[in-house]
Every structure is written in C-alpha cells, then in structure tokens.
Amino acid sequence: xxxRRIGQTALEVTEASFGGAALGGLYRACSREAAMETxxxxxxxxxxxxxxxxxxxxxxxxxxFGDFLRYKPRDSYVLSTKVGRLFRPVPDDQVPDHSYxxxxxxALDYDYSYDGIMRSVEFSYARLGLNRIDILFVHDIGAYTxxxxxxxxxxxxxxxxxxxxxxxxxxxxxxxxxxxxxNEVQICLxxxxxxxxxxxxxxxxxxLLDRSAEAELLPLCRAxxxxxxxxxxxxxxxxxxxxxxxxxxxxRPASHDVLDRxxxxxxxAAEGGYPLAAAAFQFPLHEPAxxxxxxxxxxxxxxxxxxxxxxxDVPEKEYARxxxxxxxxxxx
Numbered sequence: 531x532x533x534r535r536i537g538q539t540a541l542e543v544t545e546a547s548f549g550g551a552a553l554g555g556l557y558r559a560c561s562r563e564a565a566m567e568t569x570x571x572x573x574x575x576x577x578x579x580x581x582x583x584x585x586x587x588x589x590x591x592x593x594x595f596g597d598f599l600r601y602k603p604r605d606s607y608v609l610s611t612k613v614g615r616l617f618r619p620v621p622d623d624q625v626p627d628h629s630y631x632x633x634x635x636x637a638l639d640y641d642y643s644y645d646g647i648m649r650s651v652e653f654s655y656a657r658l659g660l661n662r663i664d665i666l667f668v669h670d671i672g673a674y675t676x677x678x679x680x681x682x683x684x685x686x687x688x689x690x691x692x693x694x695x696x697x698x699x700x701x702x703x704x705x706x707x708x709x710x711x712x713n714e715v716q717i718c719l720x721x722x723x724x725x726x727x728x729x730x731x732x733x734x735x736x737x738l739l740d741r742s743a744e745a746e747l748l749p750l751c752r753a754x755x756x757x758x759x760x761x762x763x764x765x766x767x768x769x770x771x772x773x774x775x776x777x778x779x780x781x782r783p784a785s786h787d788v789l790d791r792x793x794x795x796x797x798x799a800a801e802g803g804y805p806l807a808a809a810a811f812q813f814p815l816h817e818p819a820x821x822x823x824x825x826x827x828x829x830x831x832x833x834x835x836x837x838x839x840x841x842x843d844v845p846e847k848e849y850a851r852x853x854x855x856x857x858x859x860x861x862x
C-alpha cells in the first residue's frame with residue numbers, strides 16, 4: 531500500500547488507515563475477539579497506521595490496540611492517540627453515557643493544559659502497554675463539542691500551556707508529531723494562525739458531500755505543510771448506504787435536503803458505473819495535503835468491503851460532477 535509523509539516529519543503512513551472508535555464499543559458492543567479479528571484483518575490488508583483515543587470506550591480501545599500491536603515490529607507501524615480528556619474511576623451506575631456500549635468504569639474531565647496533557651500521555655502509555663506513541667492529537671477542542679463559551683477557556687489553556695507540553699514531548703522524542711483531532715474547521719484555523727501543527731485528524735469536513743475544509747483550511751495546510759488525516763468519509767453513513775430511510779448525516783438523521791443531494795450523487799455514480807461509496811472513500815486522496823483516510827469498524831467484513839472500494843476505478847474527472855450537490859459551508 532502506498533505511503534504518504536506526515537508534515538515535515540520522518541513519519542510515513544499508509545494511504546488507508548484504521549480508526550479505533552468502534553473497537554471501544556461506539557453505538558454497539560464489541561467483543562475482544564471481534565476487535566482482535568478486525569485489527570488482524572487491517573494488518574493483513576497492509577494498513578500500518580492505527581489511531582485510537584482514551585475516549586473510545588473510556589480506555590477500552592487503547593487497551594485493545596496495545597494488546598494487538600505489542601508483538602508487532604515497532605518500526606513497522608505508526609500509532610496515534612489523543613489528549614484532552616482525563617478519566618477517573620466511578621461506580622458502575624455513575625459511568626456517563628457517551629454512546630459507548632460496555633465502556634470501562636470511568637468518568638471524564640476535560641483538560642487541555644500542560645499538566646493535563648502530560649498526565650493524559652502517561653495514562654495512555656499505561657493503557658497501551660507500549661513504549662512509543664508516534665502522534666498525539668488534541669481531541670475535540672472546539673465549539674462542536676464544548677460550545678462557544680467553554681471553547682474559549684479550553685483554547686486559552688491549550689495556547690497558554692498545552693502546546694508547550696506537546697512541543698516538549700516532540701523535542702524530547704517521546705512523540706514524533708502532534709496536531710488536532712476534531713470535527714470542525716474553525717478551531718483548526720484558530721490554532722494554526724497562532725502555532726504550526728504537523729497534522730490534523732479532521733472528521734466529516736472534507737468529504738464528497740461536506741467540503742467545509744476546502745475554502746480556507748486546505749490552502750493553509752498546503753502553505754504550512756500540515757498533513758490531514760481524514761475520517762468520516764461517509765458522513766455518518768449516508769455516502770455508503772445512499773439516501774435510504776433512516777440514513778444518518780453528521781451523527782443525526784439526514785435532512786430532506788441532504789437526502790436529495792445524496793440521491794443526485796448516487797445517480798452520478800450509477801451513470802459512471804461505480805458505487806458512490808467508492809467515490810467517497812477515494813475522494814480525499816486526490817488532495818496532496820491528505821496523508822491518509824481512516825476507516826473504522828468492529829466487523830472484519832465491513833473493513834474488507836471498505837478496503838475493496840480502493841480498487842474500484844473512479845476517474846478523477848468524475849469528481850467535478852459532484853460539486854453542485856456539495857455542502858460547501860460548515861454546518862452549525
């Protein structure tokens with residue numbers, strides 16, 4: 531599988547990569563056996579970049595990634611996790627509901643400060659059982675998660691001391707790169723205007739349907755040599771399922787407008803003789819600033835189906851046909 535470089539670092543990642551939210555039980559339970567089977571399938575398919583986070587199953591995903599990767603040659607893969615949330619043990623009946631099924635028995639606190647980031651890294655190493663993390667992403671900082679007022683406080687913590695922690699970790703060799711892991715464009719612009727980043731994990735905002743990143747973020751990434759890791763290429767599923775009843779967009783039931791847009795896109799794909807999902811999966815890889823596209827699932831069959839989309843021929847000229855149906859503005 532082809533590899534692309536992360537920013538100006540020496541790290542290279544495979545064009546397709548594996549994300550670990552589903553292995554933490556997002557929306558439905560994931561057994562350890564299913565997690566290991568799916569990770570092995572990703573490895574056998576040639577994926578060598580793996581992304582997880584403390585938030586995914588409140589530590590469960592990190593533990594599973596660590597168990598799987600522990601006996602793999604360390605220089606053969608790239609691993610990222612995230613900072614910004616700290617976890618504390620609570621009674622089983624006090625575990626908060628963040629859409630994870632059977633998570634570990636913890637509650638979370640947000641902390642983007644120097645001390646919070648340093649503690650988060652220490653805890654991640656313990657959960658992973660590994661001695662190296664390649665990339666750290668500052669997780670879910672921004673109004674999409676926190677609202678405007680709390681974002682101001684978290685942004686102040688990150689810019690005041692949190693980025694210093696990340697820079698120290700990189701300078702000392704504890705990590706090789708750092709950036710943001712978010713679902714919105716504006717916070718990326720706000721941070722990058724004050725400090726350089728190696729990479730950004732951007733979910734759902736550079737897709738065939740939602741090109742919110744295109745106007746300002748992509749040019750800034752090119753200028754600063756910041757790489758993009760793209761998640762959410764199916765926009766919560768609708769670009770994979772099509773505009774069927776119950777289809778979701780941006781974690782919610784799709785609106786009539788979105789259903790109509792995707793219906794038009796599906797007709798374009800049918801005329802071209804390829805599935806819409808193939809165009810959606812391949813679309814970000816035509817952008818030079820994009821290093822990799824994440825696929826995340828807890829089922830081996832779904833992983834195999836997604837990776838097969840890379841082998842379907844979608845002529846590059848086809849993508850211009852989709853532009854009239856694109857959501858170009860970031861949604862509130």
